[in-house]
Amino acid sequence: xSTQIAQPRDEPALIRRILAGETQxxxxxxxxxxxxxxxxxxxxxxxxxxxxxxxxxxxxxxxRHLASFRGESKFSTWLVTIAMNEGRRRLRKSKTAAEDSLExxxxxHDGDFTPAFLTDWREIPSEALEKKETREKLxxxxxxxxxxxxxxxxxxxxxxxxxxxxxAALGITISTVKVRLHRARMMLQKQLVPYLKESGAARKGFxxxxxx
Amino acid sequence: MSLACKQVWxxxxxxxxxxxxxxxxxxxxxxxxxxxxxxxILDSTxxxxxxxxxxxxxxxxxxxxxxxxxxxxxxxxxxxxxxTKT
Numbered sequence: 159x160s161t162q163i164a165q166p167r168d169e170p171a172l173i174r175r176i177l178a179g180e181t182q183x184x185x186x187x188x189x190x191x192x193x194x195x196x197x198x199x200x201x202x203x204x205x206x207x208x209x210x211x212x213x214x215x216x217x218x219x220x221x222r223h224l225a226s227f228r229g230e231s232k233f234s235t236w237l238v239t240i241a242m243n244e245g246r247r248r249l250r251k252s253k254t255a256a257e258d259s260l261e262x263x264x265x266x267h268d269g270d271f272t273p274a275f276l277t278d279w280r281e282i283p284s285e286a287l288e289k290k291e292t293r294e295k296l297x298x299x300x301x302x303x304x305x306x307x308x309x310x311x312x313x314x315x316x317x318x319x320x321x322x323x324x325x326a327a328l329g330i331t332i333s334t335v336k337v338r339l340h341r342a343r344m345m346l347q348k349q350l351v352p353y354l355k356e357s358g359a360a361r362k363g364f365x366x367x368x369x370x
Numbered sequence: 371m372s373l374a375c376k377q378v379w380x381x382x383x384x385x386x387x388x389x390x391x392x393x394x395x396x397x398x399x400x401x402x403x404x405x406x407x408x409x410x411i412l413d414s415t416x417x418x419x420x421x422x423x424x425x426x427x428x429x430x431x432x433x434x435x436x437x438x439x440x441x442x443x444x445x446x447x448x449x450x451x452x453x454t455k456t
Binding site (some may be wrong): 177190196221224272275288296297300315318343347 | 437452
């Protein structure tokens with residue numbers, strides 16, 4: 159993702175050259191974002207094949223419509239907006255559309271949110287991700303968030319867009335971004351913390367520390 | 371006047387994003403020093419987000435890039451498919 163960009167790139171110049179006919183440079187333009195596009199769609203559609211097809215469609219569309227990119231936003235923001243629209247289109251088409259329509263599409267105002275309680279937390283190191291089951295659990299938690307919360311979380315916490323870019327990509331205000339992001343993060347905490355605390359990964363860390 | 375736990379939870383996301391105004395931040399930090407439950411909720415939320423955002427959590431399928439480039443090659447080589455204004 160963003161960390162893959164090793165050095166500053168002159169994207170506007172690359173885009174001008176592609177539009178002038180050096181189409182091969184398109185590969186260079188998209189290289190840092192290939193994963194971002196896939197992850198964005200996968201986190202929405204919950205299906206690898208759909209996500210891969212969607213990522214291909216997104217990047218082909220980006221190429222075909224490159225001339226309409228005005229440079230008012232960053233190229234990455236423009237691209238992730240196309241990816242998100244592709245993800246939404248595929249969701250509507252898929253069987254899960256029926257489920258999604260039942261999920262929150264606007265803020266619910268039942269404000270009373272309670273996180274998962276615990277009296278202490280022993281940090282779960284990233285080595286826990288070596289377990290397939292842990293990765294699956296984390297992905298499922300993101301993928302089953304109601305869409306309006308999931309979209310904000312994907313852009314802010316997975317793709318690391320800032321608040322302004324996220325607001326622009328989703329056509330919502332910055333304060334809505336903040337509210338939705340907070341709820342999304344709290345929903346993840348509530349869902350994942352009991353699992354992680356009980357999982358082998360957490361116990362291993364616990365015993366590891368105990369017997370040191 | 372000290373904050374209730376519930377008030378602290380409402381600001382966890384802003385706390386993690388360093389967006390709290392200094393006065394509220396001080397109050398929350400004071401609360402966290404004395405409240406095991408809120409500290410654990412904060413730490414676990416931060417931990418969950420670090421794991422979720424880790425590159426390994428959402429991995430690319432094997433061969434993704436090759437298949438993508440093959441598909442793009444067909445489009446890029448077709449002169450009719452050159453970028454157009456829409």
